[in-house]
Amino acid sequence: MKKYRKVLRDIWKAPEGKVSLFILVLFVFLAVTADWISPYDPYDITQRGFPLEAPSKEYPLGTDGFGVDILSQIIHGSRVSLTIGFVTGIGIAFMGGFIGVMAGTYGGLADLFSMRAVDFIMVLPGLPIMILLMTTLGSSFWVMVMIFVLFGWASVARVTRAIVLSERKRGYVEAARCAGAKKSHILLRHLLPATYSILFVTAAFAAGGSILAEAGLAFLGFGDPRLVSWGKMLNYARTYNAMVLGAWWWIIFPGIAVFLTSFSIMMLGVALEKTFNPRLRERDR
């Protein structure tokens, strides 16, 4: 427990860490309390104002083409983005970590097959294949999560495998083996913990990336039809000609929300990287 508190303190000390934690906590707060703090309920069709109202006291960020308050949509949309970031980040770290550690520890055919799969997935052009999959499997929240994890695990697996391979040659692992430790013991007590730091960092980057990818897919019309999300707001803004109608607030604010969440999570990744790997600080100074 003490170790984790130290990591948290180190993150807080780095300037990136402070900014990113502040923004993240703000958005998490918005997502959790959305039902109480958002001025209107974007899912309730009786709570509509006039369409395309510019930002005012009543509608701080204006209304969209249907008269729905933009601020309320952004508050409720944070749920979709944060959940997708959180779930895919964890999913990618688990799947990539598991396959990478297995390939690195056991080697042989498992290693060969998983690394060929990694090579295959990493050359694939993501977006067109995601569209193909979402067209055939249907667009829902969980299909999207599944696709992101399916595309994201490969690079994580490659990195963890490399770490396990180098760690295996270290003296303490050799010593454990000489002392008669079982392979499973070495795996669980020595090799797996060595990969934790990189898994946290990659999970953060994967989460930031998947928030952007969700926004892009929702913008193209592949978002979950039942949920309000930032990408979908931008999709509607484009479909209903927000630009030509002069409704700049309908375009600008959802994009800022996407940027801020993704940016803060990625910065958190950088801060984590620096606390786990102090050598990096020297190299990049």
Next chain:
Amino acid sequence: MTLSYLVKRILIMILTVFLAVTLSFILIRSLPGDPAERYYGDPRLPEEIKEEIKAVFGLDKPLITQYFIFIGNAFRGDLGVSYTYRRNVVGVILERLPWTLMLTVVPTVLSMFVALWIGTFIAFNRGKKFDRFMRFFAFGLNSVPTFWLALLLVMGTGFYLNIFPLQGMFDPLESGMARVISILHHAALPWITLFIVGMPSFAIQVRNIALNILGEDFIITAKAKGLREQEIRRKHVLRNALGPLFSLLTLRIAGLVGGAVLIETIFSWKGMGLLVLEASKNSDYPLLQATVLMTIVLVILANFLADVLQAVFDPRVIYT
């Protein structure tokens, strides 16, 4: 560059394409519904005509036979008939391909030259203000949704300032030289967008390559000989950076072709990306499948080219 290396790479490439074709066949065939029905249109057609249509497309044979026919056709460049265009999908795609390449290649090559210049400059001035700024800027851009940036640029320069057209590829009323100018005018904003998004991270990659080279012994020798910084930059750093640089370039173009969907949507640019979207909206599965497969093949080819070029430019690359 040894022959066995080349042969091995080509074999892996063919295997990858084969795997992609197989997976897409399984995916499309696991969809509910009879694929032949899509071509009849009308269910009241007489049975014999239905049978004939099935026979023409080979849909009366067992699935495993169909699979081998599909593979054979795919490697001969026949990927089926589009439901919406009613003709060979490869023809439809080849009409769109040049537009996508035009959209992506120009800003990528341009950003390569600028990135080469900026990247080596900040590598020599590592840790200084400009280096830090560029790195932070490139990192921040990673989190900016490209399509949103494009929307903002269209809104600012197209709608409010009226410098660029809002969308489309050319003015259909113009012809001859005027049409070429019109195309360039319409392409300018997507090019600018892709340049802004791509250049900074490219420059950082060049910087990192250059930093690795700067750590090598021959640079120390060059400095000891008393060469000026500019000469070291031109003669030693740039020349050694060419190999990795070419592989970056091809990979970037491949990535952009894949990611073109968003940019093409915003600018209504009728390339491969918009074709993917169109096919998806119309449930035109053969077209969708073929476009995605062609994109995959393009990316795999680019990868292959990158590896070979790297080996050509840098004889130290180990062939494995």
